[in-house]
Amino acid sequence: EVQLVESGGGLVKPGGSLRLSCAASGFTFSSYSMNWVRQAPGKGLEWVSSISSSSSYIYYADSVKGRFTISRDNAKNSLYLQMNSLRAEDTAVYYCARDARAAAASWFDPWGQGTLVTVSS
Amino acid sequence: EIVMTQSPATLSVSPGERATLSCRASQSVSSNLAWYQQKPGQAPRLLIYGASTRATGIPARFSGSGSGTEFTLTISSLQSEDFAVYYCQQYNNWPPTKTFGQGTKLEIK
Numbered sequence: 001e002v003q004l005v006e007s008g009g010g011l012v013k014p015g016g017s018l019r020l021s022c023a024a025s026g027f028t029f030s031s032y033s034m035n036w037v038r039q040a041p042g043k044g045l046e047w048v049s050s051i052s053s054s055s056s057y058i059y060y061a062d063s064v065k066g067r068f069t070i071s072r073d074n075a076k077n078s079l080y081l082q083m084n085s086l087r088a089e090d091t092a093v094y095y096c097a098r099d100a101r102a103a104a105a106s107w108f109d110p111w112g113q114g115t116l117v118t119v120s121s
Numbered sequence: 122e123i124v125m126t127q128s129p130a131t132l133s134v135s136p137g138e139r140a141t142l143s144c145r146a147s148q149s150v151s152s153n154l155a156w157y158q159q160k161p162g163q164a165p166r167l168l169i170y171g172a173s174t175r176a177t178g179i180p181a182r183f184s185g186s187g188s189g190t191e192f193t194l195t196i197s198s199l200q201s202e203d204f205a206v207y208y209c210q211q212y213n214n215w216p217p218t219k220t221f222g223q224g225t226k227l228e229i230k
Contacts, residue, residue, distance in 0.1 A: 035219070045157075045165065045208050045221040059217045062122070095164055105214045107155035109176065111164040 002026040002110050004096045009115030016086050016119070022079040022096030022112055030054075030074035033099040035108060036081050038092035038117075048094070049081065053102065064090075086119045093117075123147050123211050127222035133230040136199050142225045144192040144209035153213045156185055156194045159224075160205045168207075169194065196227075204229050 008020040022034070036048040049070040050059045058070055069082040079096055093116050097108035124147040134140045144154065152172040157165035167176040169185035172192055182197040196203055209222040 037221075044206075044224040045159075045210075047210075047219045047221060050217065050219065057217070061218065100167070100170065105153055105212050105217075107167065107170040107210065107212050108157075108165075108219075109167040109170075111166075113164055 002098075004098065004110060004112035006094065006096050006112045006115040009094065009117045011118045011120065012086055013121050014087060014119055017082070017084045018086065018117060020081040020083065020094055020096075020115060020117070024077045024079065024096075024098070027098070029072075029077040031102045033057075033102075033106070034072060034079045035097045035099065036070060036079075037095045037097055037108070037111075038090075039095070039114075040089070040092045043092075046092075050099075051079070083117070086117075088119050091117060091119045122216060122218055123150060123213065123220055125209055125211055125220050125222035127207075127209055127225050129225060130223070131226045131228060133228050134199055135230045136201060138199055138230075140196040140199055140203075140227055142194040142196075142207055142227070144187075144194070144222050146190045146192075146211055149189045150211040150213040152188050153211055154185075154187070154192050155210045155212065156183075157208045157210065158203075158205050159208065165208065199227075201229075203227065 035050045051070045067085045071080045093114040095114045096112040099106035100109040154172045156169040159165045173185045
């Protein structure tokens with residue numbers, strides 16, 4: 001069964017840092033691009049960042065560029081999101097999502113269950 | 122950046138009736154358009170990709186159409202489990218930002 005499990009969320013003060021992880025199983029992790037998507041409380045989905053299978057291509061939403069860093073470890077089947085200089089508006093559930101197909105522009109499937117990040121003093 | 126605009130923001134429909142949701146892209150995304158369903162407290166669930174292809178296990182009452190900048194998700198006969206929020210997403214090659222629409226909440230009339 002293909003599965004994505006996020007961890008690392010929690011409460012952090014404004015200006016602080018947090019590192020999210022996403023553990024993948026049930027598929028060849030190194031073959032797929034991966035993504036982070038967030039959802040603020042009561043709001044819609046916002047694409048945050050994408051990383052290609054070999055980490056050669058990395059993209060960010062303007063709202064997080066320069067503060068967040070996406071990375072992956074194919075040997076550990078894991079995806080990461082390092083979040084620095086956190087702001088109240090970064091408060092959201094963060095989802096890990098796989099590109100549905102390898103080596104082409106793709107929709108997202110499957111998704112993890114999400115991890116909540118709360119930025120508050 | 123490609124901006125995705127969904128309408129209406131909220132749609133009230135009775136069970137058994139048809140629901141039609143719209144999604145517009147600020148520039149052509151060809152058929153690189155997906156639809157997701159999200160229920161409270163759950164992760165999004167893929168419904169449609171390639172603008173019109175149903176994902177595995179999705180009932181035939183869900184159908185997608187359109188290309189370029191105008192897209193539609195139709196639910197032919199609403200069941201109780203279909204009341205949720207629906208999002209469209211473009212995944213065009215360039216720019217490589219896979220933006221979502223703001224969502225349409227489908228509620229029971």
